[in-house]
Amino acid sequence: MGQVIRKDAEPEFQHSSFVQSCAYCGARFAVFVSRERGGDAEEGYACPECDKSYHTHAALEPMVSLLAARSDGKKDRYQETMF
Numbered sequence: 001m002g003q004v005i006r007k008d009a010e011p012e013f014q015h016s017s018f019v020q021s022c023a024y025c026g027a028r029f030a031v032f033v034s035r036e037r038g039g040d041a042e043e044g045y046a047c048p049e050c051d052k053s054y055h056t057h058a059a060l061e062p063m064v065s066l067l068a069a070r071s072d073g074k075k076d077r078y079q080e081t082m083f
């Protein structure tokens with residue numbers, strides 16, 4: 001997790017966000033991404049409730065903010081398993 005760095009002086013960054021529902025536990029969370037023309041890469045983030053990992057294209061590691069608790073009633077963590 002990185003610290004928030006103010007980028008006011010760098011207009012190249014495009015900030016956007018979207019709301020996602022976790023496919024594993026049903027939690028809803030907002031994902032904040034900073035994109036940069038030509039600077040995007042595959043960045044990972046995790047569901048704040050179960051730690052299931054997701055990926056998106058962004059210039060910096062995305063930040064997530066929990067909006068609604070998980071809906072599956074469990075307390076386990078998502079296990080990355082090989083199928």
Ligand SMILES: [Zn+2]
Nearest residue numbers: 022025047050
């Ligand atoms: Zn989850």
